[in-house]
Amino acid sequence: MTHHPAAPHAAPNPASTPTSTPTSTPTSTPTSTLGAARRPKRGGAASEWTIDATDLVKTYPAGRGKEPVRALDGLSLQVRPGEVFGLLGPNGAGKSTTVRLLTTLSRPDSGRATVAGHDVLRDPGAVRHAIGLVSQRPSSAPLMTGRESLELAARVQGLDRATARRRSGELLERFGLAPAADRLTRTYSGGMNRRLDVAIGLVNRPAVLFLDEPTTGLDPEARAQLWAEIARMASVEETTVLLTTHYLDEADHLSDRLAIVDRGRVVAQGTPDALKSELRGDRLVVELVDPTSGAAAAERLSRLPSLFDIVTEGRQVRGRTDQGAGVLPVALAELERWGVAVASATVARPSLDDVYLRHAGRTFEEVGS
Numbered sequence: 001m002t003h004h005p006a007a008p009h010a011a012p013n014p015a016s017t018p019t020s021t022p023t024s025t026p027t028s029t030p031t032s033t034l035g036a037a038r039r040p041k042r043g044g045a046a047s048e049w050t051i052d053a054t055d056l057v058k059t060y061p062a063g064r065g066k067e068p069v070r071a072l073d074g075l076s077l078q079v080r081p082g083e084v085f086g087l088l089g090p091n092g093a094g095k096s097t098t099v100r101l102l103t104t105l106s107r108p109d110s111g112r113a114t115v116a117g118h119d120v121l122r123d124p125g126a127v128r129h130a131i132g133l134v135s136q137r138p139s140s141a142p143l144m145t146g147r148e149s150l151e152l153a154a155r156v157q158g159l160d161r162a163t164a165r166r167r168s169g170e171l172l173e174r175f176g177l178a179p180a181a182d183r184l185t186r187t188y189s190g191g192m193n194r195r196l197d198v199a200i201g202l203v204n205r206p207a208v209l210f211l212d213e214p215t216t217g218l219d220p221e222a223r224a225q226l227w228a229e230i231a232r233m234a235s236v237e238e239t240t241v242l243l244t245t246h247y248l249d250e251a252d253h254l255s256d257r258l259a260i261v262d263r264g265r266v267v268a269q270g271t272p273d274a275l276k277s278e279l280r281g282d283r284l285v286v287e288l289v290d291p292t293s294g295a296a297a298a299e300r301l302s303r304l305p306s307l308f309d310i311v312t313e314g315r316q317v318r319g320r321t322d323q324g325a326g327v328l329p330v331a332l333a334e335l336e337r338w339g340v341a342v343a344s345a346t347v348a349r350p351s352l353d354d355v356y357l358r359h360a361g362r363t364f365e366e367v368g369s
């Protein structure tokens, strides 16, 4: 993503914002009507989904003589009202492109999508009124204070001065920024700036908030703090949240439901627990001393009846087992018998990485996220 709709510094230049800036009329979506906004009518019938995307295709030109890049290849997803929905995938999977289409910053080549009951192609203005977007780029200006950034964003969104001040104060409190409210944002830590970005995305009380890779580049403490804010915000503000991430633990921790995206398609969708429990058994990971012994180790382990789905990756051999930790001594004895030196071995419950491996045929590490 290259654009932030609520960026206060973009405000003085209306020419830079009209088609690419989701705006809203906050007075038209007060808290009391959010419930209605989140249970929109479509064709007279209440839509079950706050975001409903079907078969989205998007290609980008790749330069002279090159095949176009098929960023989205028939992507479909459905997000329920009020849930935090994670879009999980490695770099280049198509997550930002999906956000761009759903926030009307870009048009699909084909497919259709509604957000808060409005069609992104037929009624982009209504979509923009209903959403907030926190893109990967910072949205506050370094030479403004946190309070000024929020108040300006609120004014750009159409709030009157008093309401803008009140809403900004509320958000500064909620995001733990009140003590630093009157400091220039260039003195903020990465985590504080990101919390301010999210606060700015919420200034117009959007029915749907898009967060594109909200914690990328933050240290673990700042990530944990932002996770807590996002979870609290989703319940307090009653906002439906779609967040993109390439962090497995983030998707696991934050999402009520998630979609795993690979090469422009959703390859699996569900709650993190449901996705993991689809996988039978626990996961055995054996780290070998000598990476060239992977094939031999896999061959030996595949002879054990208690192990299945064995794959090798670098110096690791992975398998699945129904016998829990009981498989460890058996596997280690078998490898020792054949002279395969083992550096470490673990048995663990299935992770989202296992889910990704099952559906995409490779691990996150392999893709380089």
Ligand SMILES: Nc1ncnc2c1ncn2[C@@H]1O[C@H](COP(=O)(O)OP(=O)(O)OP(=O)(O)O)[C@@H](O)[C@H]1O
Binding pocket: 001, 060, 061, 062, 069, 070, 071, 089, 090, 091, 092, 093, 094, 095, 096, 097, 098, 246
């Ligand atoms: N404007 C563009 N022009 C050409 N190719 C693009 C453009 N935007 C995205 N792409 C390509 O489309 C594919 C999907 O990109 P996208 O940014 O949606 O992925 P992503 O999952 O969000 O990854 P990241 O986390 O790196 O942003 C990639 O191959 C990317 O290089």
